[in-house]
Amino acid sequence: MKIMVPVKRVLDYNVKPRVKADGSGVDLANAKMSLNPFDEIAVEEAVRLKEQGIASEVLVVSVGQAKAQDVLRTALAMGADRAILVQCDTEVEPLAIAKILQVIADDEAPGLILLGKQAIDDDSNQVGQMLAALLGRPQGTFASKLVVEGDHVLVTREVDGGLETLRLSLPAIVTTDLRLNEPRYASLPGIMKAKSKPLATKTPADYGVDVTPRLTTLKVSEPAVRGAGIRVADVAGLVVKLRELGVA
Amino acid sequence: MAQILVWADHDGAVLKDATRNAVTAAAQLGAVHVLVAGSGVAGVAQAAAMISGVAKVLVADDAAYAHGLAENVAPLILGLMADHDAFVAPATTTGKNIAPRVAALLDVAQISEILSVEGPKRFTRPIYAGNAIATVESSDAKLVITVRGTAFAKAGDAGSAQIETIGTTGDRGQSSFIGAEVATSERPELTSARVVVSGGRALKDAPTFEQVLFPLADRLGAAVGASRAAVDAGYAPNDCQVGQTGKIVAPEVYIAVGISGAIQHLAGMKDSKIIVAINKDEEAPIFQIADIALVADLFEAVPALTASL
Incomplete structure (x- = not known):
């Protein structure tokens, strides 16, 4: 079984985003960029399934600028086998990304598509579900556990009330939550090997997908700033304050 | 007038409060029709x-909808969207699971977790864990939206809408529900509680987390939350996680105990009315946004606080 893992290059999660003064977006110039953390978990899960003999090949795909090659190489260094970069210099919305992935999935016929539940830049949380819809296949979102059994997969999902387990027919789309696994660090031999693994570069036009945005971002602004309040000296002082607030 | 279809979030028996926040948002767009899909959901309707x-x-009662499986529910909603201009779902795990599937079937962009309605097709939404707010406008003929509950008031109970039973679309046979581990608690629900007591990594382990925080939460009638670090370390279950990728809460009072205040955590609670922080590290970032700060060892301060209330 082939596993396809779509990934995204995003602002590193340790970097505090700065809104540009002209309100046109978040300043990414010279900022550290990384593989989206949820996608890293998806790559790790796919590589583990290959190590267990359940998957035969791990294909990673990214839609983005030429520099998205970096995160594809990271995934290859973690153990993915080959990569496709669909190069596009403008921002591509989740629906268009799902359409590109749909064409690739039709062509590659993966048994499982694993991807992060959301990218930590636009926080959309859409691509996996949209891809599942376009392919007409089942989806297991926010997965904290995944067991492949023959022609189906058991997915344990992190839901508001706790956990729930679904049984999905393969091929299926699974999106990863934080607790699915702890991704490995790429080893030095892995990094060296990744340099020679195949990476194909395509364009959205190669897949016949129109990436014209449906949404216009009119402005991006800073959230309301919340200032620090008062310090109380001890528990007694805190109790007084809580009583004033009517909490206790 | 535009017709808006709102997804009712429920567990089969009880309507979730997040639905009420979504109704408030939807009412700013047009006439609100609520879809209750499930099995044996007359009470929810x-x-x-x-x-x-x-x-x-609109009530769609069928075993295929019992657990909100997206594969079965999305075709039902798609059919109803012929007569509606927007699909609005609360940004709960169920809403977030279903809405993008509907959007893709309708071939429209989804607008996730809106914070405000600025016009018929114009909304604000958080990006980068709430570190920036984007104002976006859709060019699609129909809208698909999820609503961040904490940004909209809960609609009250003064309505008397007609209930209409609608046709069902059956089971696609691609997915089935196996089971759930649902946390049962006497405490209020985290996302709608008036007071939240939340613990971080400093709580050491699961028994300590319970021994220190639960008596305080019980005394205050509060829900219990946790930072991602505490959940990852196994001190508290995943459904307690407050933050960018967990639950977004905005209670009257949020008491952060032994939580340093990583931006991912602040993203989930910074809209609380009053934030109280107890932490022994006076440099902890949580103090930069706390209304009431107590620099103290939580293992002494929290039991003393519980005893004083």
Whole structure:
């Protein structure tokens, strides 16, 4: 079984985003960029399934600028086998990304598509579900556990009330939550090997997908700033304050 | 007038409060029709019909909808969207699971977790864990939206909408529900509680987390939350996680105990009315946004606080 893992290059999660003064977006110039953390978990899960003999090949795909090659190489260094970069210099919305992935999935016929539940830049949380819809296949979102059994997969999902387990027919789309696994660090031999693994570069036009945005971002602004309040000296002082607030 | 279809979030028996926040947002766009899809959901439909501002409740009662499986529910919604201009779902795990599937079937962009309605097709939404707010406008003919509950008031109970039973679309046979581990608690629900007591990594382990925080939460009638670090370390279950990728809460009072205040955590609670922080590290970032700060060892301060209330 082939596993396809779509990934995204995003602002590193340790970097505090700065809104540009002209309100046109978040300043990414010279900022550290990384593989989206949820996608890293998806790559790790796919590589583990290959190590267990359940998957035969791990294909990673990214839609983005030429520099998205970096995160594809990271995934290859973690153990993915080959990569496709669909190069596009403008921002591509989740629906268009799902359409590109749909064409690739039709062509590659993966048994499982694993991807992060959301990218930590636009926080959309859409691509996996949209891809599942376009392919007409089942989806297991926010997965904290995944067991492949023959022609189906058991997915344990992190839901508001706790956990729930679904049984999905393969091929299926699974999106990863934080607790699915702890991704490995790429080893030095892995990094060296990744340099020679195949990476194909395509364009959205190669897949016949129109990436014209449906949404216009009119402005991006800073959230309301919340200032620090008062310090109380001890528990007694805190109790007084809580009583004033009517909490206790 | 535009017709808006709102997804009712429920567990089969009880209508979730997040539905009420979504109704408030939807009412700013047009006439609100609430869809109750499930199995044996007459009671949920009754509750939905009483929500202020709801014009009509549509009930799709079928075993295929019992667990909100996206594969079965999305075709039902797609059919209803022929007569509606927007699909609005609360940004709960169920809403977030279903809405993008509907959007893709409709070939429209989804607008996730809106914070405000600025016009018929214009909304604000958080990006980068709430570190920036984007104002976006859709060019699609129909809208698909999820609503961040904490940004909209809960609609009240002064309605009396008509309830209409609608046809069902059956089971696609691609997915099935196996089981759930649902946390049962006497405490209020985290996302709608008036007071939240939340613990971080400093709580050491699961028994300590319970021994220190639960008595305080019980004394205050509060829900219990946790930072991602505490959940990852196994001190508290995943459904307690407050933050960018967990639950977004905005209670009257949020008491952060032994939480340093990583931006991912602040993203989930910074809209609380009053933030109280107890932490022994006076440099902890949580103090930069706390209304009431106590620099103290939580293992002494929290039991003393519980005893004083």
